[in-house]
Amino acid sequence: MASNALQYKDLTPAQPLDKATLNKMVWRSCNLQGSFNYERMQANGWLYSILPGLEKIHTNKDDLSASMQHNLEFFNTHPFLVTFVMGIVLSLEQQKADINTIRAVRVAAMGPLGGIGDAIFWFTLVPITAGITSNMAIGGSIAGPILFLVIFNLVQFLVRFWLMNWSYQLGTKAIELLTKNAKEFTRAASMLGVFIVGALTSNYGGTTVKLEIANGDSPIVIQSILDGVLPKMIPLFFTLLLYFLLKKKGWTPVKCIILLIVIGLVGALPFIGLF
Amino acid sequence: MDFNAIQIILVFIVSFIVAIDQFDLLESLYQPIVTGAIIGAILGDLQTGLIVGGTYQLMTIGNMPVGGAQPPNAVIGGIMATVFAISSNLDPSAAVGLAVPFALIGQYMVTLLFTVMSPVMSLSDKCAENADTKGIVRINWLAMAALGLLFGLVCVAGLIGGNALGDTLTAISEKYAWIMNGLSAAGGMMRYVGFAILLRMMLSNDLWGIYFAGFALATVIGYIDGLGGSALLLIAFVGIAIALYDFQTRTAMKSAGLGAGSTGGDEDGI
Numbered sequence: 001m002a003s004n005a006l007q008y009k010d011l012t013p014a015q016p017l018d019k020a021t022l023n024k025m026v027w028r029s030c031n032l033q034g035s036f037n038y039e040r041m042q043a044n045g046w047l048y049s050i051l052p053g054l055e056k057i058h059t060n061k062d063d064l065s066a067s068m069q070h071n072l073e074f075f076n077t078h079p080f081l082v083t084f085v086m087g088i089v090l091s092l093e094q095q096k097a098d099i100n101t102i103r104a105v106r107v108a109a110m111g112p113l114g115g116i117g118d119a120i121f122w123f124t125l126v127p128i129t130a131g132i133t134s135n136m137a138i139g140g141s142i143a144g145p146i147l148f149l150v151i152f153n154l155v156q157f158l159v160r161f162w163l164m165n166w167s168y169q170l171g172t173k174a175i176e177l178l179t180k181n182a183k184e185f186t187r188a189a190s191m192l193g194v195f196i197v198g199a200l201t202s203n204y205g206g207t208t209v210k211l212e213i214a215n216g217d218s219p220i221v222i223q224s225i226l227d228g229v230l231p232k233m234i235p236l237f238f239t240l241l242l243y244f245l246l247k248k249k250g251w252t253p254v255k256c257i258i259l260l261i262v263i264g265l266v267g268a269l270p271f272i273g274l275f
Numbered sequence: 276m277d278f279n280a281i282q283i284i285l286v287f288i289v290s291f292i293v294a295i296d297q298f299d300l301l302e303s304l305y306q307p308i309v310t311g312a313i314i315g316a317i318l319g320d321l322q323t324g325l326i327v328g329g330t331y332q333l334m335t336i337g338n339m340p341v342g343g344a345q346p347p348n349a350v351i352g353g354i355m356a357t358v359f360a361i362s363s364n365l366d367p368s369a370a371v372g373l374a375v376p377f378a379l380i381g382q383y384m385v386t387l388l389f390t391v392m393s394p395v396m397s398l399s400d401k402c403a404e405n406a407d408t409k410g411i412v413r414i415n416w417l418a419m420a421a422l423g424l425l426f427g428l429v430c431v432a433g434l435i436g437g438n439a440l441g442d443t444l445t446a447i448s449e450k451y452a453w454i455m456n457g458l459s460a461a462g463g464m465m466r467y468v469g470f471a472i473l474l475r476m477m478l479s480n481d482l483w484g485i486y487f488a489g490f491a492l493a494t495v496i497g498y499i500d501g502l503g504g505s506a507l508l509l510i511a512f513v514g515i516a517i518a519l520y521d522f523q524t525r526t527a528m529k530s531a532g533l534g535a536g537s538t539g540g541d542e543d544g545i
Contacts, residue, residue, distance in 0.1 A: 004476075033298035035399075035418035037392030038465035040472075044399045045299075048415040051408050061406050068403035068411070072396070073476070074469030079302065104477060112511040115504040123504075126306075127336045134308050134336075137329030140322055144329060145312045152303045181526045188522035194482045195514035196507075197473050198489025202497060203506055207463050232494050238464055242471035243478075254394045256468045261390070264461025268453045275460035 005066040011096045014057040016172065019165075024052045025086060026157075026164050032079050039257060041076035049082070053090045070099050076204075077110035078117025080156055083164035085109045091171025095179070101186040104193030111196045125155055205235020209267075209274050278318065278362075278434060285317045286434055287427040290354055294426030295419045297350045307331035307353030314357040327360045328353060330367035348381035351426060355433050363438065376441040377433045379448055383455055384425040390458050392418055393465050489514065 028049040035044040047068060054071070058064035077085055088109055092102045129151045137144030178185045213220040226233050238260075245251040245259075267274030278286075289310070297305040304310070308328045315324010335349050355374035359365055365373070395414065402410030433440060448455070478486060492513060496506045 030301070031299040031415060031419065034295075034415040035392055035395070036298060036389055037396060038389050038462040039393035040396050040469045041466065043469075044396065044411060044418075045415055047399070047403070047411050051411060055408060064408075065404055065406040068406060068408070069400065070476070072399055072403050074466070074473050079298075100477065103473070107473060107477075108511065108514065112508040115506065115508050119504055130306065130308060130332050130336055134329040134332040137308055137312065137325040137332070140325055142312060142321065142325065144325065145309045148306065148308055149301075149303055153301055156302070181522070181529070184522050184525040184529065187525070188518040190477050190479070191482060191485050191521055192511075192514045192518040193477050194474070194485045195489035195517065196511065197470055197477070198486040198491075199493035199507060199510040199514075201467070201470055202490050202493035203510075204466055207460065231498070232490070235467060236490060238467040239470045239474070242467050243474050246468075246471050247475045252397065253400075253468050253472065254397045256471070257393050257465055260464045260468070261458070261461045264459075264464065265454065265457035268457030268460060270453050275456055 005069075006099055008058070008060075008063045008066060008096045008099070010058075010060045010063055013095045014059075014093075016094060017053050017056060017090060017168070021052050021056055022087075022164055022168060023161070025049055025090075026083055026160050028052065029079075029082050029086060029160060029164075032082050039253065040072070040074045042079075042082075043072050043075040046075040046082070047071045050086055050090060053086075054093060057090070057093050066099065067093060070103055071106075073103070075106070075110060076114070078113045078121075080121055080159055081113040081117045081163060083160045084113065084167045087164050087167030087169075088171040091168050091175060094172070095175045097175070098182065098186045101182075101189050104186070104189035104191075107193040108189065108196050111200060120159075121156075125152065201235050201239045202232045205232055205239070207234045207238065209234070211274055282317055283431055283434060286314065286354070286358075287431050289313055289317065290351075290430035291423035291427040293350055293354070295423045297348075298422075299419055305350045305353075307335060307349060307356070310350070310353040311357045314354050315361065318358065318361045320361045323361050324357050327357045327367045327370055331356050331371055334371065347375065348378040348385065351381035351429060351433075352378040354430050358430075358434055359438055373438045373441055376444040376448070377429060380429055380444055381426060383448065384429065385422070386455060386459055386462060388418070388422055388425065390462050390465075393462075393468075485517070488517075 028051075032042050032045040032049055034048065036042060037044075050071065051068075054064060054067050058067050071089075085106060089102060089106050092105060129148055133144040133148040135144075136147070208223050209226075211222040213222070230236070242256050245256060246253070264275065266272065292300075293305040293310055296302060308331075311324045311326075311328015311331065312321065313324070315321045315328070318324070331349075331353050335352075352371065352374045355377045356367065356370040359373045360367060360370035363370075363373075395418075399411060399414055402408075402414070436443075474486070489510065492510055493506065496502050496509060502509065
């Protein structure tokens with residue numbers, strides 16, 4: 001369960017991370033989705049990717065543990081643009097910013113990158129390169145697949161390395177301005193983070209019910225009635241319910257997951273047909 | 276057409292690696308244009324491999340894993356289509372059709388793994404509590420290996436069982452479709468646990484309005500066709516505006532001496 005610590009014990013800023021550590025983390029970021037799961041998505045892979053930096057920054061075991069715990073919370077961003085979030089978050093970790101600030105900045109930075117990355121990689125780079133090289137392959141040329149791999153990975157790694165270095169510098173510069181108003185900044189960052197989580201609840205929330213009540217030729221579709229009251233009502237309901245169970249009832253995440261699996265399986269039973 | 280042991284082992288190794296590659300590593304080796312050529316070379320017919328891979332690649336370009344959705348698995352699709360094109364002398368589109376049941380099983384494997392990995396996160400939490408960095412690394416690699424193993428087994432089964440196995444798989448997947456439906460529904464809901472954990476830590480009581488404002492804006496934008504990709508970026512602009520306004524107001528108040536300590540401010544006279 002996530003730690004409740006709000007500040008690191010050792011508040012002296014750590015030495016800036018060297019190029020070698022930054023580059024090591026870029027390579028690790030390739031396995032961001034290694035332990036992808038439905039609950040926290042890329043969280044474990046995210047922590048795996050930034051660990052070399054965290055180990056250099058937090059020489060104190062308690063602080064390393066606190067940092068690892070909050071970096072294991074829900075995380076999802078575009079896999080090719082993740083180094084942008086890594087650079088910013090590591091610059092905040094290095095300056096020992098408030099944990100809530102780091103958390104909020106992380107959440108605010110990860111969300112918008114998905115659409116940008118899809119537009120660059122899946123809608124532009126892959127269709128163009130794969131379109132051309134596929135026709136070479138169909139014509140029997142082995143250069144097709146080779147050229148595809150070379151172009152795609154050249155772009156991918158240029159983006160990964162450049163974003164890491166750029167955003168780390170950017171974050172380091174921005175912090176000097178913000179330490180004067182650290183309390184106000186933490187509050188503003190939390191506002192942005194909460195706003196984004198609200199948006200994610202709707203944007204990532206896709207749960208719908210298939211239930212229909214027989215009514216002659218025009219069956220009553222439960223989902224459209226729900227949408228008439230409030231679209232995305234089910235994602236909102238579940239998020240608030242789970243928040244209540246976690247915060248007020250002290251449930252563990254595993255208990256929540258078991259509840260959801262039971263709801264999913266029971267709801268999917270052929271004679272119930274909820275999902 | 277029979278395959279020898281070396282070919283079967285090589286196909287297993289290739290499926291193992293590209294299965295992981297669909298989410299990790301180079302995230303490009305798994306594309307049918309690449310797997311078609313590699314599998315073709317292993318099975319002794321590079322030409323057919325290139326043609327099937329290229330054809331299937333063109334089919335999938337309009338079907339990318341956008342926004343976290345799972346398309347019928349292109350990794351197994353590419354490998355099995357090449358296998359069937361070579362073993363049964365089929366043209367590429369017929370071979371792709373025969374690969375569909377295997378691609379469906381591949382998709383089920385992914386759903387299962389992502390479901391099973393959710394409770395494993397509590398193990399990660401334990402590692403974090405103990406500052407056990409090796410544990411986090413181990414979980415990441417083990418999950419990758421599990422995915423590779425599952426896909427490797429499906430592809431080898433397809434290689435040995437041939438397209439007759441496809442019919443059996445279709446029958447099985449129809450029979451148990453409801454279980455997979457239930458697991459995908461549960462999988463789709465598990466992210467709410469992730470959101471709830473974030474809120475538990477970030478949401479102070481005076482920020483509830485902000486949470487609902489974000490939800491409302493995203494829902495409105497969600498109903499506008501054509502904003503699917505840019506939705507969260509647009510939402511971030513609004514969120515940044517709100518946060519920045521709050522930041523500027525509070526720092527201005529502080530420098531004017533109206534910050535903490537003099538809570539009355541303008542309303543003193545009321």
